[in-house]
Amino acid sequence: MAKEYKGRVVVPGNVQAEALVTHTGFNTLANLKTAGSFLNRKGVLQDMNNPEIYGKLMPGKALCLPETIGSTTGGMVLYCASVMGVGPSCMLFSKKADTLAVAGAVLTANWSEHPIVLVDGLGEEFLQEVKEGQMITVRDDGTVIVEDE
């Protein structure tokens, strides 16, 4: 049975995407610094410090996470990845989203044709329950529906 969660909308949108889950901070620069270039056309995640998602594909995924960490290039790296078609379709935070993630999503909403939908405050249970590969539907009122595997 599908499970429904309700979060706070930072960048609204209706999206359906496959879940990619990290239970520790997502280091945006370490993961996506070459994404979209000839060095990493497919958008493979490259943070060796995060074995849970290292080597997995980013494009179009519903990234489920507690927060982003690391360099303050984070927001602009998300913006670049999104413009080049290798960013996540949405970012779903268990906690309140951090400044760098919000910056990235806000930049895409105001300066590109590919906004990253961002919903936060979904709660610890959301991150504990959601599994990689599950289909996720996000509605523009902040409802997040996680389908059965």
Next chain:
Amino acid sequence: MILNEELLSVQRGEQGEAMRKVLNTLVMYGEAFGAERMVKITGSMGHAVIGTGSMTWGPVFDLMDELIAGGALPKQSFTTDPRGVEPHVPMSLADRVMFKVIFSNQKRMEKEWQRMGIKDSNAYTCTAYMSEVGNIPEYGDILGWAESSAVSYANSVIGARCNRNSGILELMSNILGYVPEFGLLTDEGRKAKWIIEVKCERLPEPQLLGSAIGFKCIEDVPYIKGLDRWLGTELTQRVKDYLKDMGAASASNGSVGLYHVENLTPEAKKFGEDLILEDAQVFVIDDAEIERVKASYPNPWQEEGEAQLAFAGCPHFSCEQLQDWTERLMNGLEEHGRDKVTVQTIFCAAPDVIRSFKTRFPLYYDRLSEMGVTVSSLCPLSYTSNPLTDKIRIITASNKLRYYSKARFYSEKELVDILTGGRTDG
């Protein structure tokens, strides 16, 4: 968000479409954190995080062009992060060609920065707050900076107020002259959720202590107790350098943008334990925890063997650190009967700091060259984004560099031992 008359005019488009979009972006950003107003930037200079014309950042440079074309230019001069490479750094032809490709936007970016009013061509460093560079905010200044280590330093060591702004957002803040008021700009946002008790036998190396703090606190503010035993209560250059390196490490393993050090950093001296939230958690860092953190780093090398390249100075060294590391190498080489370092080594510092080092310590500068050390103002993180370096065995004592590259981490002492022939692993 309530806007003043100046910003309402921007919102009505009276300063052009680009400015209107800049304002809307910053308002949306601030509202996500409950900001109710925009506050004026009071620092005399900005600091940006983009110093490398990376090929993957084309969309950023397109956006900068759009801003320039729309007349949306920074209100004040600024410094920015280091360039990715410099011509005098020894490298193979293949490396040189690859750098041309991966930094193909470098000239474009530098031209854009010039049009936007960058301080000067030496303004490329992550430590613009060094006295030689001169981008030094005052206590209490409101800033719109980016660069995690610089934000951490400005907040913690200087007592200025700055959120961990992203690249582009820092530029837009500088263009508007305002930032949304929330988080580390507020008294409440500067209070500590963690009490870190340092109970090591001796002063831990800053990069390792910062690393342990970053892992634990993630984005929260720590109040650190016990460091004044070794660091004292005055912000000497040696102490500031220690805090610079500690803060950079905690901002890369986690996203710590502000820390207070009991009896040492300005707000801790002024407000003491009033800075600690009532429900703050306590975490003890002892020698075992430092060792555990170091042992937890992944081994990034594809093949074992002797190290081929070493970096120190990430974040960029101060003049005093250049002096100190020169002495460490000279002493180590003398002890082990060698003339040159065992591994090609690059020390990194701001262009203005290097110039000052050359002037103040000309013999040391020459000595470094004789020992086989190149002094450069490049950014090791950007340098190691060259895919050819993936196959090179790089060593460093920088947590930030080891996080973002395939460099293997050694403590400062271990690194000096390897470079001077005191140990052969690495």
